[in-house]
Amino acid sequence: MNHDPYSWGRPSDAMYGQYNNAIANAPNTLEHHSSGSNFNENTTRPIVTGTSVIAIKYKTGVVIAADNLASYGSLLRFQGIERLHKVGKTTVVGISGDVSDMQHLLTILDQLEMENNYDNDEYSDNVDELQPSYIFEYLANLMYHRRSKMNPLWNALIVSGVDSKTGKPFLEYVNLLGVKYASPSIATGFGSHLAIPLLRKLADSEEEAAELTLEQAKKGIKDSMKVLFYRDTRSSKNYSLAVIDKDTGIAYDNNVDVEDMSWKFAKDITGYGTQRV
């Protein structure tokens, strides 16, 4: 294993590429690129990024959250970026990673929704309405296709929702490599290290998730967002939280703040070892 603590618990290099300090010093236009090598910047590394998305299933739905920050390297760049997106009637897609690639995905999802709307009203063929599983399948194929062209969309996505026909909660993950999986609780990036241990204490299996109440699930997500704000340097206090429930539909709050933090003990800590005052 890698003994360097800097690589412990960091999003793996394989997933996000090696952190490049040049990001903060990057020129604004491609023409100024000093080395003279011209290549598609976005496929090589992410530029403006969003950190973790976290989600958990409960008895009748899913709770999902992501903060509203977009970072430019270590710079806090945009504070009002929305990373949870409603698609169709019962799906929310949470996106972390490169923000421009995210916005590209959104235009694609918009088109997908629009096409579906044409065929899904009383005047037309009335085909299936978009289900979370359809949207996930589409995105997973897209992500794998792009990685296979060696031109990935630098994101990790969580598709959450409920199937409007069966009422079953849906939660799946796919990333820039096309790797996908389902689990009672899912998180991207730092969240997979910090939030997942907490969420798995609530529900480690589908059976346990089917016993969770909305309140328990919501509290688990809120506590996890607090820990992420404590410990992830690229996170923000302000975040969005969405609940997708089979009975009440999508309830969505894009202005939640981390609450009940405790920093008081810090006043008693001085120095880094022997210092007394």
Place this chain on the structure above:
Amino acid sequence: MSPQHGSQPIQHQFNPYSDNGGTLLGIAGEDFAILASDTRQSVDYSINTRLSHKIKVISPPVTKEMKLESTDIVGTKNSVLFGTNGFSADGDALTKAFEENWKWYVHDQNSNVETGFEFLNENNEEKESFMSMQSAARNVQHLLYGKRFFPYYVHTILAGLDEEGKGCVYSFDPVGSYEREQCRVGGAGASLIMPFLDNQVNFKNQYIPGTNSTERRKIEYLSLDECLKLVKDAFTSVTERHITVGDGLEIFIIDKNGVRSEYHALKKD
């Protein structure tokens, strides 16, 4: 055309692969075959999920009569048990590609011969036909070799019944080299379990007592019950000693009655 395209190689530091851990195991018996895998999917030191499926049962429709025989049937005796281990995205893609081929093949085999072309079907048989394991294996070779220079990063194992109804296991390397075997382990636990299976299934290094290492123990088919015990012991053992193996064990058994599955919990640490 702008200068950035053309002679200069495109610079990438993107690695299109990842290792998602886990282990896959196949054993062929006299009139049955087993394909088993753990259900953990991991990357680096993190567990993605404790319940993922590395094995797909590719089967013709299960009829009501079969369900009556036994309720837990998940496939017919003509199924192909298709398992992949390694980079899970490639595993999923390969499984899907094969399933597609399998469906079209079975469809074409069974489609009615057009009037006037009966000579193509000499005996004009009505019998339904499926994909033999031999054909399935050859098709998988083509799928894998078709990506020779950008391989599917997976160890593939197929299990099923051959045309005589005998159990068979086919195993593949990432670029399509394959072999029919009595047993095979793929993935993270391969180096730990394979020697165990060599000894317990093919009786390697076992001699008949009293012959002083001159007469090897005769190879014989193991019973299904015996094989299942070996599979469970192999997985609980490899869970102890390999960090990417654990959480759950999924076993598929195919015999003349069809396919059924078993699940056993493994340690989650």
Place this chain on the structure above:
Amino acid sequence: MAGLSFDNHQRNQFLQSQHNVSVKTTSTGTTIVGIKFDNGVVIAADTRSTQGPIVADKNCEKLHRMSPKIWCAGAGTAADTEAVTQLIGSKLELQQLYSKREPRVVSSLQMLKQHLFKYQGHLGAYLIVAGVDPTGAHLFSCQAHGSTDVGYYQSLGSGSLAAMAVLESEFKMNMTKEEAIKLAADAIEAGIWNDLGSGSNVDICVMEIGKDAELLRNYRTPNVREIKEKSYKFARGTTGILRTEIISEVEIDTSV
């Protein structure tokens, strides 16, 4: 020359440049934590040790004693954590005999960090140092390069984030000894279940002011292996005897 030799380091670098091979070290993949409570401090560790993806030891000890009431939890290269705590432990004892005073946690921390800094991170020892001394209970962490940190709760190792997630959500000031032990064990368990580098059991060491330190080896054992389906006993003679040689016993005269 006294001290450690870098010959092997140079050799390893050479070998790596030539053949792209490197010396494999046993690491304690590890989750370790330390927590202060109202009347002392507790440290805890998991018991898995790994070589790459293979589990080398299912029940190793990562809690080291440097003096009767100063203990250390180690992550990183197993040999380094062992050697460095033994070395400093010896120095502490000599110092105690010389000064006729109980060793202090700050002394051990200072000696550790100076030693580790000297070796510029080549000693892969990541330590949580804790103990009680005449000045009270103390808790520190120390990184391989020699940097140190103070806090009411610490976690280190590949499972440090899983453990820290639990600590951040459940730590409170002035816990009782029992509360602290439970929290430490819960934090280690988060590492055991969620980090592949950590596993098996929970070890705990409690250091309470005015009392002897107490090592609770295998305080929790949530990973007992189930019974095997089959016995793998071979019939006698399955492995034949190829050659027999009998060496007769010789009487050795031990009298002078």
